[in-house]
Amino acid sequence: MARDLGTKYTCFKCGTKFYDLKKPAPTCPKCGTDQREAPVPKVVTARQARAAAAAREESEVAAEEEELEAEEEDEDEAEEEPTT
Numbered sequence: 001m002a003r004d005l006g007t008k009y010t011c012f013k014c015g016t017k018f019y020d021l022k023k024p025a026p027t028c029p030k031c032g033t034d035q036r037e038a039p040v041p042k043v044v045t046a047r048q049a050r051a052a053a054a055a056r057e058e059s060e061v062a063a064e065e066e067e068l069e070a071e072e073e074d075e076d077e078a079e080e081e082p083t084t
């Protein structure tokens with residue numbers, strides 16, 4: 001599942017393509033460069049920023065829904081346990 005790999009990066013230093021695996025620091029597996037230190041090649045337009053923010057919100061909502069489903073499953077299991 002591509003979603004579980006996190007964000008795709010292309011190392012700005014050595015060009016290696018990799019996923020950050022949802023780690024807090026997206027570092028290149030080949031040269032260890034932190035991609036947050038990458039020089040910004042071009043200014044992000046307001047429209048692009050808004051689209052990115054919307055995509056981020058969508059993924060957060062999806063994660064919350066998954067958590068809720070897991071909780072419901074736990075409750076079902078508890079109810080099925082024999083009380084005798």
Ligand SMILES: [Zn+2]
Pocket residue numbers: 011012013014015016028029030031032033
């Ligand atoms: Zn690299």
